[in-house]
Amino acid sequence: MDSRKSGPEGAPTQARADALRRARVAARVAEENRGRDIVILDTRELTPMFDYFVIASGTSRRQLHAISEEIDHALEDDLGDRRLGIEGYDESRWILLDYGDLVIHLFEPETREYYALEQLWTQAKRVPTGKDEG
Numbered sequence: 001m002d003s004r005k006s007g008p009e010g011a012p013t014q015a016r017a018d019a020l021r022r023a024r025v026a027a028r029v030a031e032e033n034r035g036r037d038i039v040i041l042d043t044r045e046l047t048p049m050f051d052y053f054v055i056a057s058g059t060s061r062r063q064l065h066a067i068s069e070e071i072d073h074a075l076e077d078d079l080g081d082r083r084l085g086i087e088g089y090d091e092s093r094w095i096l097l098d099y100g101d102l103v104i105h106l107f108e109p110e111t112r113e114y115y116a117l118e119q120l121w122t123q124a125k126r127v128p129t130g131k132d133e134g
Contacts, residue, residue: 023052024130030056041124051101061092
């Protein structure tokens with residue numbers, strides 16, 4: 001069993017709770033920057049590589065850049081998390097932000113439809129973004 005994902009008797013660890021918190025912050029930031037169709041997927045039961053995906057769409061290169069930069073600021077400056085990698089920023093059709101246990105995918109709508117990550121990871125549980133919770 002992956003100790004980073006669970007504590008004694010399968011209880012969630014602080015790292016697990018932190019990953020969900022950071023996923024919800026990323027989703028909120030995407031929404032604040034007019035991201036569309038924002039989804040958080042819980043992938044913990046499907047892969048040991050990461051815990052959550054955040055997927056969002058933007059309507060332009062400028063918007064995708066703004067969303068990715070604002071997510072970086074929120075996660076690094078406010079929560080002390082450091083991005084491990086970034087892909088696609090120059091092309092801006094699909095920007096991937098890698099935070100280890102959290103991976104954020106920002107798409108142009110056509111690219112998101114083409115790669116269909118939600119269908120590829122259909123067994124992943126959808127997680128409320130947190131905005132509808134008390």
